[in-house]
Amino acid sequence: MPRMPRIFVPGLPLHVIQRGNDRSALFVDVEDFTRFRALLVLAGARYGVVVHAYVLMTNHVHLLATPHGASSMPSAMHWTGGVFAQYLNAKYARTGSRFEGRYRAAVVHHDAYLLTCMRYIELNPVRAGVVADPAEYPWSSFRANACGEADALVARHPNFLALGRNAGEQRDAYRELFRGALPDNALRAIRTATRSGWALGDAAFVRHISAQCRRAAPLRARTAPWAL
Numbered sequence: 001m002p003r004m005p006r007i008f009v010p011g012l013p014l015h016v017i018q019r020g021n022d023r024s025a026l027f028v029d030v031e032d033f034t035r036f037r038a039l040l041v042l043a044g045a046r047y048g049v050v051v052h053a054y055v056l057m058t059n060h061v062h063l064l065a066t067p068h069g070a071s072s073m074p075s076a077m078h079w080t081g082g083v084f085a086q087y088l089n090a091k092y093a094r095t096g097s098r099f100e101g102r103y104r105a106a107v108v109h110h111d112a113y114l115l116t117c118m119r120y121i122e123l124n125p126v127r128a129g130v131v132a133d134p135a136e137y138p139w140s141s142f143r144a145n146a147c148g149e150a151d152a153l154v155a156r157h158p159n160f161l162a163l164g165r166n167a168g169e170q171r172d173a174y175r176e177l178f179r180g181a182l183p184d185n186a187l188r189a190i191r192t193a194t195r196s197g198w199a200l201g202d203a204a205f206v207r208h209i210s211a212q213c214r215r216a217a218p219l220r221a222r223t224a225p226w227a228l
Contacts, residue, residue, distance in 0.1 A: 007107045007199065007209065008070040013052060013157065015117050015194050018077065018103040019060040026088075026098060027058055033139045036061075036084050041152050043076040050155040053118040055125065055140040062121040064108065066157070077103050106193035107209060109201025114159045117200065118145065119177055120190050134178065146175045 008014075020026040027033045033056055040063075044051060048068030055062045067073040085098040108117050122145070125137040134142040144151035145160065148171055156170075163173035193200035199209040 007105075007197070008067065008073070009107050009209065011066070012110060013064055013066040013108045013114060013117075014073060014105045015108050015121075015190065015200065016063040016065060016073065016077070016103050016105045017060060017194055018063075018081070019100040021096075021098055021100050023059050023100070024098075025058050026060070026084075027056060027139075028092075032088070032091075035087055036080070037139070037153055039080045039083055040076075043080045044153070047076040047079065048072040049076045051141070051153050052114075052155060052157040052160065053121045053141045053145065054153060055121050055137070057124060057128065057130075057139075062124060064114070064117055064121055073105065104194050104197055106190075106196075106198055106200045109199070109205040110157065110159055111201075113201050114157060115174075115177060116182065116186055117190060118160075119182060120187070122146075123178070123182065146171055146178070 027036065036056060040051065040054070043049065044065075049065050049072050050068075051063055051065040053062075053064040065073065067076070081097075081099050085096075088098050089095055108114055118141075122134050122140050122142040125131045125140065126134055131137045134140065135147060141151060141154045143149035144154040145156075148167060160170060160174065164170040190200060199206045201209075
Protein backbone atom coordinates (compact mmCIF):
# COMPACT_ATOMS: atom_id res chain seq x y z
CA MET A 1 0.00 0.00 0.00
CA PRO A 2 1.55 3.37 -0.96
CA ARG A 3 2.39 5.89 1.72
CA MET A 4 -0.09 8.69 2.20
CA PRO A 5 1.37 12.10 1.52
CA ARG A 6 1.72 14.37 4.52
CA ILE A 7 -0.40 17.50 4.61
CA PHE A 8 1.01 20.99 4.93
CA VAL A 9 -1.20 24.07 5.06
CA PRO A 10 0.62 27.40 5.59
CA GLY A 11 -0.09 28.83 9.03
CA LEU A 12 -1.79 25.73 10.44
CA PRO A 13 -0.24 23.60 13.19
CA LEU A 14 0.39 19.87 13.08
CA HIS A 15 -0.15 17.30 15.81
CA VAL A 16 2.85 15.00 15.49
CA ILE A 17 3.45 11.61 17.12
CA GLN A 18 6.78 9.78 16.96
CA ARG A 19 7.24 6.41 18.70
CA GLY A 20 10.24 4.33 19.63
CA ASN A 21 11.08 1.30 17.52
CA ASP A 22 8.71 -1.53 18.53
CA ARG A 23 7.50 0.92 21.19
CA SER A 24 10.79 0.50 23.02
CA ALA A 25 12.03 3.18 25.41
CA LEU A 26 13.48 6.34 23.91
CA PHE A 27 14.33 7.96 27.23
CA VAL A 28 15.93 6.12 30.12
CA ASP A 29 17.22 8.92 32.31
CA VAL A 30 17.08 12.69 32.75
CA GLU A 31 19.97 13.22 30.35
CA ASP A 32 18.03 11.51 27.55
CA PHE A 33 14.95 13.68 28.03
CA THR A 34 17.07 16.81 28.30
CA ARG A 35 19.09 15.99 25.19
CA PHE A 36 16.04 15.34 23.03
CA ARG A 37 14.30 18.53 24.12
CA ALA A 38 17.44 20.53 23.38
CA LEU A 39 17.65 18.95 19.92
CA LEU A 40 14.04 19.96 19.23
CA VAL A 41 14.93 23.56 20.09
CA LEU A 42 17.85 23.49 17.66
CA ALA A 43 15.82 21.78 14.94
CA GLY A 44 13.02 24.32 15.24
CA ALA A 45 15.43 27.20 14.79
CA ARG A 46 17.27 25.49 11.95
CA TYR A 47 14.29 24.36 9.87
CA GLY A 48 11.54 26.79 10.82
CA VAL A 49 9.25 25.00 13.27
CA VAL A 50 7.62 26.59 16.32
CA VAL A 51 6.30 24.29 19.06
CA HIS A 52 3.20 25.24 21.05
CA ALA A 53 2.79 22.09 23.13
CA TYR A 54 4.71 18.87 23.66
CA VAL A 55 5.13 15.86 25.88
CA LEU A 56 8.03 13.43 26.01
CA MET A 57 6.83 10.07 27.27
CA THR A 58 9.15 7.14 27.86
CA ASN A 59 8.58 5.55 24.45
CA HIS A 60 6.90 8.25 22.35
CA VAL A 61 6.68 11.97 21.71
CA HIS A 62 3.77 14.33 20.99
CA LEU A 63 4.24 17.77 19.44
CA LEU A 64 1.81 20.49 18.43
CA ALA A 65 3.86 22.69 16.13
CA THR A 66 3.51 25.11 13.25
CA PRO A 67 6.01 24.58 10.42
CA HIS A 68 6.97 27.60 8.32
CA GLY A 69 7.33 25.62 5.10
CA ALA A 70 6.29 22.33 3.54
CA SER A 71 9.69 20.75 4.26
CA SER A 72 10.14 22.28 7.72
CA MET A 73 8.59 19.50 9.81
CA PRO A 74 10.03 16.55 7.84
CA SER A 75 13.49 18.12 7.95
CA ALA A 76 13.26 18.93 11.66
CA MET A 77 12.05 15.45 12.60
CA HIS A 78 14.59 13.70 10.37
CA TRP A 79 17.49 15.72 11.78
CA THR A 80 16.37 15.36 15.40
CA GLY A 81 15.78 11.64 15.06
CA GLY A 82 19.11 11.04 13.37
CA VAL A 83 21.19 13.01 15.87
CA PHE A 84 19.32 11.53 18.84
CA ALA A 85 19.75 7.99 17.51
CA GLN A 86 23.50 8.56 17.24
CA TYR A 87 23.53 9.79 20.83
CA LEU A 88 21.53 6.79 22.12
CA ASN A 89 23.57 4.26 20.17
CA ALA A 90 26.82 5.68 21.49
CA LYS A 91 25.55 5.90 25.06
CA TYR A 92 23.92 2.47 25.25
CA ALA A 93 26.13 0.56 22.77
CA ARG A 94 23.33 -0.03 20.29
CA THR A 95 22.96 0.15 16.52
CA GLY A 96 20.24 1.11 14.07
CA SER A 97 17.26 3.43 14.18
CA ARG A 98 15.63 4.19 17.50
CA PHE A 99 12.34 5.38 15.97
CA GLU A 100 9.38 3.51 14.49
CA GLY A 101 9.21 4.40 10.81
CA ARG A 102 7.79 7.77 9.83
CA TYR A 103 6.20 10.10 12.32
CA ARG A 104 2.44 10.56 12.16
CA ALA A 105 0.88 13.99 11.80
CA ALA A 106 -2.52 15.64 11.44
CA VAL A 107 -3.17 19.24 10.44
CA VAL A 108 -5.16 20.98 13.19
CA HIS A 109 -7.89 23.59 12.82
CA HIS A 110 -6.63 26.38 15.04
CA ASP A 111 -10.01 27.70 16.22
CA ALA A 112 -11.67 25.49 18.83
CA TYR A 113 -9.42 22.53 18.15
CA LEU A 114 -5.96 23.85 18.91
CA LEU A 115 -6.45 24.34 22.65
CA THR A 116 -8.17 20.97 22.92
CA CYS A 117 -5.22 19.31 21.21
CA MET A 118 -2.86 21.08 23.61
CA ARG A 119 -4.84 19.66 26.54
CA TYR A 120 -4.77 16.21 24.98
CA ILE A 121 -0.99 16.35 24.66
CA GLU A 122 -0.25 17.74 28.13
CA LEU A 123 -2.68 15.32 29.84
CA ASN A 124 -0.91 12.32 28.34
CA PRO A 125 1.08 11.55 31.53
CA VAL A 126 -2.15 11.72 33.56
CA ARG A 127 -4.00 9.34 31.24
CA ALA A 128 -1.00 6.99 31.41
CA GLY A 129 -1.13 7.00 35.22
CA VAL A 130 2.37 8.44 35.55
CA VAL A 131 1.23 11.49 37.54
CA ALA A 132 -2.03 12.73 39.05
CA ASP A 133 -1.62 16.31 37.85
CA PRO A 134 0.04 17.53 34.61
CA ALA A 135 2.09 20.04 36.62
CA GLU A 136 3.90 17.11 38.25
CA TYR A 137 5.38 15.94 34.96
CA PRO A 138 8.61 17.76 34.03
CA TRP A 139 8.83 16.70 30.37
CA SER A 140 5.87 18.54 28.88
CA SER A 141 4.86 22.08 28.00
CA PHE A 142 2.21 22.30 30.73
CA ARG A 143 4.44 24.09 33.23
CA ALA A 144 5.35 26.66 30.61
CA ASN A 145 1.83 27.21 29.31
CA ALA A 146 -0.09 26.98 32.57
CA CYS A 147 2.46 28.08 35.17
CA GLY A 148 4.83 30.42 33.34
CA GLU A 149 7.92 28.25 33.73
CA ALA A 150 10.72 29.11 31.29
CA ASP A 151 10.95 26.64 28.40
CA ALA A 152 13.03 27.42 25.32
CA LEU A 153 11.01 24.96 23.24
CA VAL A 154 7.58 26.58 23.73
CA ALA A 155 6.19 29.40 21.58
CA ARG A 156 2.68 30.66 22.40
CA HIS A 157 0.14 30.33 19.62
CA PRO A 158 -2.12 33.35 18.92
CA ASN A 159 -5.10 31.34 20.19
CA PHE A 160 -3.35 30.91 23.52
CA LEU A 161 -2.49 34.61 23.67
CA ALA A 162 -6.14 35.44 23.03
CA LEU A 163 -7.12 33.79 26.32
CA GLY A 164 -6.26 36.96 28.27
CA ARG A 165 -4.96 40.50 28.18
CA ASN A 166 -1.64 39.54 29.76
CA ALA A 167 0.45 36.48 30.56
CA GLY A 168 -1.17 35.99 33.96
CA GLU A 169 -4.69 36.04 32.56
CA GLN A 170 -3.68 33.68 29.76
CA ARG A 171 -2.22 31.16 32.18
CA ASP A 172 -5.23 31.37 34.49
CA ALA A 173 -7.65 30.83 31.63
CA TYR A 174 -5.58 27.96 30.29
CA ARG A 175 -5.52 26.20 33.67
CA GLU A 176 -9.30 26.50 33.82
CA LEU A 177 -9.52 24.38 30.68
CA PHE A 178 -8.03 21.47 32.62
CA ARG A 179 -10.79 21.40 35.24
CA GLY A 180 -12.95 19.19 33.04
CA ALA A 181 -12.03 15.94 31.35
CA LEU A 182 -11.69 15.80 27.58
CA PRO A 183 -14.89 14.46 25.98
CA ASP A 184 -14.64 10.95 24.62
CA ASN A 185 -15.52 12.15 21.11
CA ALA A 186 -12.63 14.62 21.24
CA LEU A 187 -10.22 11.88 22.29
CA ARG A 188 -11.40 9.63 19.48
CA ALA A 189 -11.21 12.39 16.89
CA ILE A 190 -7.67 13.42 17.84
CA ARG A 191 -6.44 9.83 17.77
CA THR A 192 -8.20 9.01 14.49
CA ALA A 193 -6.95 12.13 12.73
CA THR A 194 -3.36 11.62 13.82
CA ARG A 195 -3.24 7.91 13.11
CA SER A 196 -4.67 8.42 9.64
CA GLY A 197 -2.50 11.46 8.92
CA TRP A 198 -5.42 13.64 7.99
CA ALA A 199 -7.27 16.68 9.42
CA LEU A 200 -8.58 17.55 12.87
CA GLY A 201 -11.41 20.06 12.71
CA ASP A 202 -15.08 20.64 12.02
CA ALA A 203 -16.85 19.48 8.88
CA ALA A 204 -16.12 22.65 6.92
CA PHE A 205 -12.42 22.48 7.77
CA VAL A 206 -12.16 18.83 6.81
CA ARG A 207 -13.88 19.55 3.49
CA HIS A 208 -11.46 22.43 2.90
CA ILE A 209 -8.43 20.20 3.51
CA SER A 210 -9.95 17.48 1.37
CA ALA A 211 -10.44 19.88 -1.51
CA GLN A 212 -6.88 21.15 -1.22
CA CYS A 213 -5.46 17.65 -1.29
CA ARG A 214 -7.98 16.29 -3.84
CA ARG A 215 -8.64 13.25 -1.70
CA ALA A 216 -12.33 13.60 -0.81
CA ALA A 217 -13.21 9.91 -1.25
CA PRO A 218 -10.49 8.47 1.05
CA LEU A 219 -11.34 11.14 3.61
CA ARG A 220 -14.94 10.00 4.00
CA ALA A 221 -13.78 6.50 4.72
CA ARG A 222 -11.19 7.48 7.31
CA THR A 223 -12.42 10.25 9.51
CA ALA A 224 -15.46 11.94 10.96
CA PRO A 225 -15.72 15.55 12.14
CA TRP A 226 -16.56 16.39 15.74
CA ALA A 227 -17.66 19.43 17.64
CA LEU A 228 -16.81 20.75 21.08
